[in-house]
């Protein structure tokens with residue numbers, strides 16, 4: 859499952875509270891949210907990551923990243939056409955635009971590389 863993979867990439871040593879680093883937390887299945895039993899902080903796999911406040915699901919993010927990486931491999935520096943990208947993901951242009959920007963920065967030299975690590979760990 860995508861969320862599990864994201865969690866494994868973000869927290870290789872096990873999920874830890876983003877605020878106090880505690881491993882003592884509960885999980886609210888319905889909201890896919892962890893809550894720290896120590897400091898009561900609530901977070902998800904997306905909190906404070908490059909994907910925060912995104913409307914796309916982790917599943918769609920993986921698909922988008924894969925598409926984007928494939929495109930880069932074929933076309934080098936040319937950017938993915940926005941309309942084509944939106945069509946492939948089945949999202950509106952503004953969403954595709956934002957997603958493309960996030961992917962660019964995530965895959966760039968200063969990016970976290972969160973999505974790349976998720977995808978490359980897949981094999």
Ligand SMILES: [Zn+2]
Nearest residue numbers: 875878894897
């Ligand atoms: Zn905490």
